[in-house]
Amino acid sequence: NAGVTQTPKFQVLKTGQSMTLQCAQDMNHEYMSWYRQDPGMGLRLIHYSVGAGITDQGEVPNGYNVSRSTTEDFPLRLLSAAPSQTSVYFCASSYGSGYTFGSGTRLTVV
Amino acid sequence: AQSVTQLGSHVSVSEGALVLLRCNYSSSVPPYLFWYVQYPNQGLQLLLKYTSAATLVKGINGFEAEFKKSETSFHLTKPSAHMSDAAEYFCAVSIGGGADGLTFGKGTHLIIQP
Numbered sequence: 451n452a453g454v455t456q457t458p459k460f461q462v463l464k465t466g467q468s469m470t471l472q473c474a475q476d477m478n479h480e481y482m483s484w485y486r487q488d489p490g491m492g493l494r495l496i497h498y499s500v501g502a503g504i505t506d507q508g509e510v511p512n513g514y515n516v517s518r519s520t521t522e523d524f525p526l527r528l529l530s531a532a533p534s535q536t537s538v539y540f541c542a543s544s545y546g547s548g549y550t551f552g553s554g555t556r557l558t559v560v
Numbered sequence: 561a562q563s564v565t566q567l568g569s570h571v572s573v574s575e576g577a578l579v580l581l582r583c584n585y586s587s588s589v590p591p592y593l594f595w596y597v598q599y600p601n602q603g604l605q606l607l608l609k610y611t612s613a614a615t616l617v618k619g620i621n622g623f624e625a626e627f628k629k630s631e632t633s634f635h636l637t638k639p640s641a642h643m644s645d646a647a648e649y650f651c652a653v654s655i656g657g658g659a660d661g662l663t664f665g666k667g668t669h670l671i672i673q674p
Contacts, residue, residue, distance in 0.1 A: 483661035544658040
């Protein structure tokens with residue numbers, strides 16, 4: 451029972467590069483969400499999804515794209531990375547009040 | 561929109577003393593409320609959650625929290641602090657039954673003095 455799997459665990463990007471952070475869950479949860487964690491800011495919601503084909507913006511969506519083609523996967527795309535996107539990213543899946551978080555991706559943009 | 565305020569970015573207590581971490585929320589509808597703990601360079605661990613059942617919620621590691629609707633608060637307590645409790649603590653709220661994600665407070669760093 452893997453729960454929520456995030457890949458990669460670490461990544462260094464150059465400014466302007468693009469990449470996709472992967473998130474997969476095996477619990478058949480309808481709801482999934484992405485967060486970024488910055489010192490002194492807590493975790494902030496980037497995008498969320500209530501089911502396959504349905505996504506919406508959270509508190510800090512600028513610079514990020516998402517799609518949800520299957521229940522299991524919810525990738526987060528950075529089209530043109532900026533130093534301000536240096537952060538730790540967490541993905542979560544949920545059903546009702548039960549949230550399961552991935553172990554995070556530490557992204558550095560230089 | 562909902563919001564969460566955690567009073568005190570850093571809280572320092574002596575080992576064996578009471579731990580009190582404060583959390584206030586704003587929400588136009590009955591919320592789900594959560595406390596998470598994060599140890600250095602690790603992920604999030606759920607301590608406890610409130611889902612409209614009992615207002616006093618007991619969690620792991622001896623922590624508990626009380627939901628007070630009149631005060632819009634969900635403070636976290638532990639009667640006797642251990643050195644192993646040193647960590648970052650986050651309060652969070654959800655109002656969409658899990659559908660629209662969590663809104664987190666900015667966190668409280670708990671320091672345990674020997």
